[in-house]
Amino acid sequence: MKKIRLLTILKSILIFLSLFSSGFLLAQQQTASPKTKSDFWRKVQFGGGIGLSFGSGYTDISLAPSAIYNFDQYVALGLGAQYTYVKQKNYYASNLYGATIIALFNPIPEIQLSAELEELRVNVDLIGSDGNSQDYWNTGLFLGAGYRNGNVTIGARYNVLNDNNNIYGNAFMPFVRVYF
Structure with missing residues (x-):
């Protein structure tokens, strides 16, 4: 005991x-080792996009957060997520969600070149068609260029994988990119 x-x-x-x-x-x-941690996070920038569009029986709401890691003043690589809800009254409702990998190259401070690989799951419910719905994956590969001023870049991108079944109406799209 x-x-x-x-x-x-x-x-x-x-x-x-x-x-x-x-x-x-x-x-x-x-x-x-506090220097190692702060060095990493000092090179990370967060940003993304928010989109709202309302019209006569039409709604489009998008949220696309992202983060990039700046390897140096020329090259950055990052990840993003995306969710979009689109509804056309009496026609369809759609949910799109997925992920993006983005690579940025700044040959000079004012010019930014980009490559984005986007993979989205698309769910479309057609209204009034006896429950007819579509679920599929959509892949986009966007090459772009823009004018950069500080944390903001304004430019255009082109989806090189664009085809007739693509979710976007056009392969060519303008963009505004902001990272803090």
């Missing part, structure tokens, strides 16, 4: 010392 109690006390002391000393070790580790 005394042996079990002694073992319990020793285990408690050992656990207490382990937890107490690990706090010092963790503190030492954190103060030894």
Whole structure:
């Protein structure tokens, strides 16, 4: 009985010392390398787009957050997400969601070239057609160029994978890109 109690006390002391000393070790580790963490996050920029369009029986709402990592003053690479809701009264309602990979190249500070690979899931419910709906994937590869001033770039992009089944009405699209 005394042996079990002694073992319990020793285990408690050992656990207490382990937890107490690990706090010092963790503190030492954190103060030894704060520069690495801040260097990484200093090169990350967040941005994206918000779109709202309303008309006579038409609604289009888009949200597309993204983040890029600036390798240097010339090259950045990033990821983004996208969700869009589109509805045409008495015709269809659609949900689009997916992800984007973006590469940016700035040969000079005022010019930005881009390549974006976008993969979207498209769900379309046709209204009044006995539950007829369409669910499919849509892939876009956009090559673009724009004028850059600080964190804002205004330009145009072209979907090189555009075909007749594409969700966009045109392969050529203007854009405004903002990163903070």
